[in-house]
Amino acid sequence: MNAKLDTTVTTRPVTRQTFDEVLVPTYAPAAMVPVRGSGLDLWDQEGKHYLDFTSGIAVAALGHCNPIIVEALTKQANTLWHLGNGYTNQPVLRLGLAMTEATFADRAFFCNSGAEANEAALKLARKYAHAKFGAHKSRIVSCLNSFHGRTLFTVSVGGQSKYTEGFEPLPPQLDHIPYNDIEAARAAIGDDVCAVIVEPVQGEGGVMPGNPEYLKELRALCDKTGALLIFDEVQCGMGRTGSLFAYQGYGVIPDVLTVAKALGNGYPIGAMLTTDELAKTLSVGTHGTTYGGNPLATTVALKVFETINQPAFLERVKEASEKLIAKLEGMVRDFPAVFSAVRGAGLLLGLVVAEPFKGRSKDIQRAAEAHGLMVLIAGTDVVRLAPALIVSDAQIDEADRLLRLAIADLTKA
Ligand code: PLP
Numbered sequence: 065m066n067a068k069l070d071t072t073v074t075t076r077p078v079t080r081q082t083f084d085e086v087l088v089p090t091y092a093p094a095a096m097v098p099v100r101g102s103g104l105d106l107w108d109q110e111g112k113h114y115l116d117f118t119s120g121i122a123v124a125a126l127g128h129c130n131p132i133i134v135e136a137l138t139k140q141a142n143t144l145w146h147l148g149n150g151y152t153n154q155p156v157l158r159l160g161l162a163m164t165e166a167t168f169a170d171r172a173f174f175c176n177s178g179a180e181a182n183e184a185a186l187k188l189a190r191k192y193a194h195a196k197f198g199a200h201k202s203r204i205v206s207c208l209n210s211f212h213g214r215t216l217f218t219v220s221v222g223g224q225s226k227y228t229e230g231f232e233p234l235p236p237q238l239d240h241i242p243y244n245d246i247e248a249a250r251a252a253i254g255d256d257v258c259a260v261i262v263e264p265v266q267g268e269g270g271v272m273p274g275n276p277e278y279l280k281e282l283r284a285l286c287d288k289t290g291a292l293l294i295f296d297e298v299q300c301g302m303g304r305t306g307s308l309f310a311y312q313g314y315g316v317i318p319d320v321l322t323v324a325k326a327l328g329n330g331y332p333i334g335a336m337l338t339t340d341e342l343a344k345t346l347s348v349g350t351h352g353t354t355y356g357g358n359p360l361a362t363t364v365a366l367k368v369f370e371t372i373n374q375p376a377f378l379e380r381v382k383e384a385s386e387k388l389i390a391k392l393e394g395m396v397r398d399f400p401a402v403f404s405a406v407r408g409a410g411l412l413l414g415l416v417v418a419e420p421f422k423g424r425s426k427d428i429q430r431a432a433e434a435h436g437l438m439v440l441i442a443g444t445d446v447v448r449l450a451p452a453l454i455v456s457d458a459q460i461d462e463a464d465r466l467l468r469l470a471i472a473d474l475t476k477a
Pocket residue numbers: 121176177178179180182211212213214263267268296297298299300324325
């Protein structure tokens with residue numbers, strides 16, 4: 065029988081090896097395959113338990129299978145799934161109201177991912193400058209080591225050549241400057257710049273918080289030159305730093321804000337938020353997406369947004385952050401040959417790998433996994449922790465215990 069016609073395909077046994085056989089090899093996933101989750105608990109195909117301090121790269125902020133989100137999604141799944149852009153729907157209108165009421169923005173555009181939110185922001189900036197100042201104002205300034213997505217435009221804007229090599233020719237008029245370097249920003253941001261895009265806390269680039277003076281200076285330079293300031297809060301937004309959005313903690317207001325990841329807790333959705341004046345640039349027919357703002361995604365996002373946007377919830381994120389930072393500082397003290405520093409903000413934290421372990425963040429990640437703790441890396445020299453924002457004190461203690469066991473293994477070896 066032709067395997068492609070096997071009607072039992074939905075129940076056929078699959079393993080990690082199946083990945084290597086049928087999926088495009090863009091990733092190198094772990095050897096174990098998670099099959100079930102609840103809160104910060106995950107179980108793999110063998111029934112082994114893991115404490116998840118990754119939340120799917122800062123996505124499942126309310127934990128896996130959170131009952132209130134499951135309930136909202138299930139109800140909507142029995143009501144209405146999708147409409148084309150010829151119709152609007154109630155959940156997207158409610159989400160638009162909630163997000164604009166809670167931020168500087170007057171308008172929201174919904175899409176399906178962080179890359180798409182940034183693509184919309186960058187296109188808006190180009191078009192706005194084109195109409196208001198002329199075609200010469202088209203340069204985009206971003207930071208080295210930043211990450212803004214994988215479409216050709218956004219990956220080119222992110223300043224990591226390892227992600228663009230071989231995909232040339234890249235879009236023109238893109239400049240990359242060192243992060244947190246005020247002088248470099250002053251030199252780069254001139255009258256021909258239409259947008260400056262920056263992560264208030266760099267995630268993929270090594271869990272690096274922006275200096276408040278740096279972000280303030282970017283605001284001032286954009287005001288001076290008429291460039292739009294775009295904050296990419298795809299990773300650091302939605303309560304992750306202890307403020308609803310990181311810009312609110314910094315007190316620096318962007319012209320455009322991009323959000324994704326935790327907004328859907330795992331259901332794909334992205335958003336670009338901006339002002340009335342700028343939103344007019346994207347008039348009917350100038351931009352769009354089939355799924356953006358569909359009732360399923362926006363129902364989930366509204367529930368997530370309402371849950372996170374509560375003073376007590378955000379207070380708890382700050383409290384959990386302090387507790388986790390104290391534990392991580394203890395790791396640095398106790399294992400100076402492995403870790404040299406802790407950095408980051410809120411519950412987006414990085415353990416910087418010390419000289420003797422340089423380049424070995426992946427080994428540390430694997431050792432932690434062997435002890436049942438899932439962590440992320442951010443490059444080869446930073447172990448990144450991004451637990452769900454609902455993490456308990458007991459789970460922080462347990463993560464500390466498991467990571468210590470992992471490091472003990474590695475240092476023994
Ligand atoms: N921007 C930032 C800061 C990110 O961290 C990411 C993903 O890691 C993206 C954009 C891209 O988001 P997505 O993978 O949803 O396209």
